[in-house]
Amino acid sequence: MSTDSPTDAEAACFEAGIKFGSLYHQFAGTPVSPDSAPSLETAMEESIENQPHCTDVTVTVRTDELEAVLAESTADYTELTGRFLEVEIVVDYEGCEVVTRMEMEDGYPLMRLESVRD
């Protein structure tokens, strides 16, 4: 067992995690409908791209899932949660590129590291 100061790759992964947690917990709960989904996608992308070392954010609101939920409801909107989201975030920290993704898996939104490139 040893303690080392973090590598650039580790710092890049930490930065990528910050972006994911930020995106999710800033926007979870936002009222969303099929009509308002596109503007929310753009705002989520552009706001998180402001954060340091964040080169690209791609957000897709799954309007098929949204419409399926609303079809069983008397409401015409719902609140944003992970089940309606697909997200890819790319971070570049000191030349190390990290690609991360959030997708549904077994009914849960999972955030995972896709690749780490030194």
Next chain:
Amino acid sequence: MSTDSPTDAEAACFEAGIKFGSLYHQFAGTPVSPDSAPSLETAMEESIENQPHCTDVTVTVRTDELEAVLAESTADYTELTGRFLEVEIVVDYEGCEVVTRMEMEDGYPLMRLESVRD
């Protein structure tokens, strides 16, 4: 002193307050820059307009104030707070129209009822 069941005007004012609290506390803290302000304005408007009885939301991010803050900073973005916002929300509840507004006053963002029209 008497307790009455709420009037339509009172219910309309309650609904208008809900929209204001929702808008503010959903989006406060969002990373924002002059470049990303327009997409955030649109997303805030369209998401809150989903809520019941909400007929119109107009959000202006005060980019002049944003630029003044960033000019004194080493960062190129900041977090959304009330000092950067001007908001008007119109609610129609059972034919009663309520107009509400948030603006800075003496250094504080104040939310107030502008008019109640039966």
Next chain:
Amino acid sequence: MSTDSPTDAEAACFEAGIKFGSLYHQFAGTPVSPDSAPSLETAMEESIENQPHCTDVTVTVRTDELEAVLAESTADYTELTGRFLEVEIVVDYEGCEVVTRMEMEDGYPLMRLESVRD
């Protein structure tokens, strides 16, 4: 049709709505489990009671509902949404007391005015 400046009762209802929207959209999405529910209840109550004219906030996280959801899940926590909440908020504005409540009704969390007392 006439426009009047708002009555104290209308302003009190507006203030009560602000508190409800704030509480809901500040805390929706918070990770919550039966063990952490009590500290979240207290924090929600005490933070919203800071807001102007807010005399009392009572939050109950429905741990029965929480446990029912978690029993069908592989996770041991979930995210706070309206289905897990019962809330009462009391506002006093210029001597006018408004009591408001959020409860599940037909599967939806409804916020409503309970009483308005001049």
Next chain:
Amino acid sequence: MSTDSPTDAEAACFEAGIKFGSLYHQFAGTPVSPDSAPSLETAMEESIENQPHCTDVTVTVRTDELEAVLAESTADYTELTGRFLEVEIVVDYEGCEVVTRMEMEDGYPLMRLESVRD
């Protein structure tokens, strides 16, 4: 340049970042006063400790800074932002322990990796 599948240490750093982004963007904007700070600290700690691989969260609301801000204000509460926070988060992922910290530095709240222990 090479792409490798992430190491456990990198995954641990990613997880730690998620917790930080979650904590910050879930709770930024919460109304807070010196009196309500302790319950908010506890709720922040216990809610984020629910997240996977998160072994310990310590939140200190800097009440000295809070009181300094309120002394210059007509309000008796403000909104939670990074300037009022000191946070330590410990993550254990597959036996790899990561310690992370947020503190003010040159007027900015900086999140950083403190140690990564395989």
